[in-house]
Amino acid sequence: MYPPTSLQGEEEFSLAWMYNATSFHFKQSMGDAAVTEFMKAGYYSLVPEGHEGLRIVVLNTNLCYIQNFWLPWDPIDPEDQLEWFAKTMLAAEEKNENVYLIGHISPGSDSCWPVWSEQYNRIVKRFAHLIRGQFHGHSHREYFIVTFDDGNLSALFA
Numbered sequence: 001m002y003p004p005t006s007l008q009g010e011e012e013f014s015l016a017w018m019y020n021a022t023s024f025h026f027k028q029s030m031g032d033a034a035v036t037e038f039m040k041a042g043y044y045s046l047v048p049e050g051h052e053g054l055r056i057v058v059l060n061t062n063l064c065y066i067q068n069f070w071l072p073w074d075p076i077d078p079e080d081q082l083e084w085f086a087k088t089m090l091a092a093e094e095k096n097e098n099v100y101l102i103g104h105i106s107p108g109s110d111s112c113w114p115v116w117s118e119q120y121n122r123i124v125k126r127f128a129h130l131i132r133g134q135f136h137g138h139s140h141r142e143y144f145i146v147t148f149d150d151g152n153l154s155a156l157f158a
Contacts, residue, residue, distance in 0.1 A: 041079035045088050047097070054100070055092045059085060061103035061136065064116035075115050082119050089127040099130045106136035 030038065030046060037044035042060030062068070063078040070078075077083055092099050105111050107120040124131060 037084075041081060043079075043081050043084065053095075053097055055088075055095075055097040056100050056102060057085065057088055057092075059101065059103040061105040061107065061112065061138075064107065064112040064120075065105055066111055066113055071113050071116075075113060076119060077116075082116070082123065085120075086123050086126075089123060089130065092130055093127060097130065098132045099127070100132055101134040103134075103136050105138045109138070111138060 034044040045057040107117040
C-alpha cells in the first residue's frame with residue numbers, strides 16, 4: 001500500500017524507511033539527482049554514464065495498483081508522478097533522447113487502476129517517437145504486447 005505523502009508525515013504511514021533502504025543499495029549507480037527524485041515516491045530518470053542520448057525512466061507503477069486502498073484519495077495522478085513523467089518526456093524530446101520505460105505493474109493490465117492507465121497511455125502516445133521499449137513485471141509470466149494506434153507501433157514487454 002502506498003499512502004499519499006500528505007499522510008506520510010505521520011509515523012505509521014511513512015514510506016521513508018522503504019525508499020531509504022532501496023536507494024541505499026542503488027545510490028552509487030543512480031547518482032544523487034536520481035536518488036533525490038526517487039525519495040519522493042519511488043520514480044526517477046537518469047542518463048546512464050557513457051550513454052548520452054539514452055534516458056531511462058523508472059516509474060513507480062505500484063502507485064496504480066488496483067488493490068491499493070489509498071488510490072481513491074488521488075485516483076488520477078498519485079504523487080504527481082504522471083505530471084513528472086510528461087515533463088521528463090518533454091525534456092527528453094528537447095534533447096532528442098531515446099527512452100526506455102521501466103515499471104513493475106504493466107499499465108493497462110487488470111492490476112493497474114484504469115484511470116491511471118488512461119493518463120499514462122496519453123503520455124506514451126504523445127512521446128511514442130522517443131520510446132524504444134517499455135519493460136514491466138508483476139505478471140510472473142513472460143510475454144510481450146504489441147499495440148497499434150493510427151499506424152504507429154508500440155511494444156510493451158512484461
